[in-house]
Amino acid sequence: MTHVVSESCIRCKYTDCVDVCPVDCFREGPNMLVIDPDECIDCAVCIPECPVNAIYAEEDLPANQIAFIKLNAELSLADGWKSITKRKPALPDAEEWKDVTDKIGELVR
Template structure:
């Protein structure tokens, strides 16, 4: 089992979750984070830390299969992130806006 990051992270990219991850399994894209499913130990400490409530166990209905695939694919391409950074400029305004997948950027972030 693993946890996955879903669409509410898109264009928010709060990084509170990466600070508490004991195995550093978060990877940074241009406008969202993903969790590497092969590295996640399913501890769940990241879930309550996410201001966007965008992290779910892969068994939760909110973690649709597309999100597990997206997390897997981009965790293999993007740089690892282990430290908290400032969220995206419009993060507070976009937090909770549904259906942001069309805004997803495949480009990598900066990482640590």
């Protein structure tokens, strides 16, 4: 099993999680992070670090977020989605978006 970044990360992109990841499995896109499932060692240290509760163990992912398993795998290999290993500031309007749901249409690939 692996961990998955869910929809809550879209338009927020808090990066607290990358500081604690022992294997550097996070990839950064324009307005979201994803986890490379081939790199994740299922340690779970990233879960409590996310201020918007966007990270789940695959088996704990809410039913309405299951598509993010495939999306994380796909985007972790996409051009332009590079490894991120150091914390950066969240997106400027992250606070406005942190509690918004149904944000998949906001995802920038």
